[in-house]
Amino acid sequence: MNYLIVYAHPEPTSLNGFLRDHALAALRDAGHQVALSDLYAMRWKATADALDFPARDPEQPLDYGRASGEAYRAGQQSPEVAEEQRKLLWADCVVLQFPLWWYGMPAILKGWVDRVYAYGFAYGVGQHGGGRWGDRFGEGALAGRRAMVATTVGGRAAHYGPLGVNGQIDDILWPIQHGVLFYPGMAVVPPTVFYEVRHIAPETAQQLARHYADRLLAMPDTAPIPFRTQNGGDYDQHQVLREQHAGAASGLQVHQREPRFLANTLLAGPADFQPTHLAPTSRDSADAD
Numbered sequence: 001m002n003y004l005i006v007y008a009h010p011e012p013t014s015l016n017g018f019l020r021d022h023a024l025a026a027l028r029d030a031g032h033q034v035a036l037s038d039l040y041a042m043r044w045k046a047t048a049d050a051l052d053f054p055a056r057d058p059e060q061p062l063d064y065g066r067a068s069g070e071a072y073r074a075g076q077q078s079p080e081v082a083e084e085q086r087k088l089l090w091a092d093c094v095v096l097q098f099p100l101w102w103y104g105m106p107a108i109l110k111g112w113v114d115r116v117y118a119y120g121f122a123y124g125v126g127q128h129g130g131g132r133w134g135d136r137f138g139e140g141a142l143a144g145r146r147a148m149v150a151t152t153v154g155g156r157a158a159h160y161g162p163l164g165v166n167g168q169i170d171d172i173l174w175p176i177q178h179g180v181l182f183y184p185g186m187a188v189v190p191p192t193v194f195y196e197v198r199h200i201a202p203e204t205a206q207q208l209a210r211h212y213a214d215r216l217l218a219m220p221d222t223a224p225i226p227f228r229t230q231n232g233g234d235y236d237q238h239q240v241l242r243e244q245h246a247g248a249a250s251g252l253q254v255h256q257r258e259p260r261f262l263a264n265t266l267l268a269g270p271a272d273f274q275p276t277h278l279a280p281t282s283r284d285s286a287d288a289d
Contacts, residue, residue, distance in 0.1 A: 001220055003027055004091035006037045008098040008109035015197050016099060016152055018205060019212050023097075026213035035087050039108045044080070046111025052078050069119030077118065084116040088142060093219045094186060096176065097150040099197075103172055113180055122184040131237035136183050138229030143185030146219045149176055150192040150212060157195040162262075169193055169263045174252050178227055187224040190261055226257040 005023065009016040020036075027034045037044075045051075050058065053067045055076045071077045077085075088094065098105050105113075117123060122142065126135030135143075151173075153160065160169040173191055181188045192215045194208050215222075228234045234245050234257075246254045253260050 001032050001092040002090055003032055003034045003093045003095065003216070004037065004087050005034065005095045005097055006039070006109065006112060008039045008096075008106045008112075010040045012041075014099075015194075015200070015205060015208070016097065019150070019152075019194075019209050020097060022209035023213050023216055027216060030217055035091070037084060037087065037112070039112055042080075044108055044112060045115070046108045048111065048114040052081065052115060065119045065124075068115075069124060072118040072120045078115075081115050081118070084112065085118070085121055088116070088145075092145060093216075094142075094145055094147045094181070095150055095216065095219075096147070096180070098152075100151045100153045100172070103166075105176065117180075117184070125184075132231055133239050134230075135185070136230055137178075138182065138185060138227065139231060140183070140185035145186045146189055146222075146224070147181040147186040148189045148191060148215070148219060149173055149181075150215075152194045152197040154198055155195065160193075160195070160263075170261075171252055173263075177225065178252075178255065182225075182227050188227065189219055189222040189224050191263060193263060225261045226259070228255050228257055 005020065007016070007020055009020075011017065020038075024034055024036065048064055050056070050062050050067075052064075053062075053071050053076070055071065055074070056062075056067055068077075075082075096105070096109065098109050104110070122140065123136065124134065125140050126132070128134050134140075153169075155166060158164055159166040160172070162168055166172070169191075177188045177191065192212055194212075197208075200208070228241070228245070230239060235241055241254055247258070249256070249260060253262075
């Protein structure tokens with residue numbers, strides 16, 4: 001299989017860096033091909049602006065989406081953008097690995113999405129009109145690929161459980177999993193989430209690395225989150241979910257088929273979303289999450 005890991009962490013010696021290096025070695029040892037987009041090491045330009053389109057008329061107002069489509073069709077994109085698109089089309093499995101910062105991706109990774117997901121490549125694809133509004137949410141240029149979010153979190157697992165103060169991790173990751181990954185067609189397998197990562201022992205880091213590698217190796221055979229496809233019949237001509245499909249679910253969970261997935265794994269077993277945490281003494285100091 002061909003794996004693409006899009007990695008966003010500024011410190012090579014961080015836990016994320018350790019997890020990344022272990023994952024790369026495990027995948028290659030298993031005979032897979034791996035491409036790594038290390039955005040900080042690449043000094044990736046995160047801002048989506050007029051500099052991305054040197055061939056456009058600078059006297060005209062910038063419509064970024066339209067300009068990205070014109071550059072994509074004309075073969076006039078920035079070379080680094082075209083290269084990341086090539087990697088996406090090459091990959092069988094796509095992984096976004098990052099620390100959760102302020103309830104989302106680091107800005108550099110969001111900038112990767114903004115620039116690489118050109119109009120006509122990741123969106124604006126297919127027939128638009130009537131009961132069909134494009135090839136998206138399960139269809140599109142990246143259909144046939146598997147994708148996974150791998151993220152490290154400073155807070156306790158309980159903070160991200162069904163009643164946690166931070167909100168349920170499934171809802172926090174929704175814009176990434178359902179939007180960035182499922183929107184252009186990729187099947188999204190359950191995320192790998194590591195909690196309370198600022199307070200782990202070296203042996204725990206080894207355990208996390210083994211678990212991460214196992215999740216990556218299992219991606220081709222892991223059942224994806226059962227997101228409803230836009231054009232599969234569950235939505236009406238306005239792309240609104242038909243009431244009979246909602247059932248007893250509420251919120252974002254209505255956009256999954258039965259049996260619905262909820263993030264419920266911590267390391268290699270069931271998560272404990274009770275008010276406990278990995279290291280019983282890790283909060284004895286004044287350190288914040």
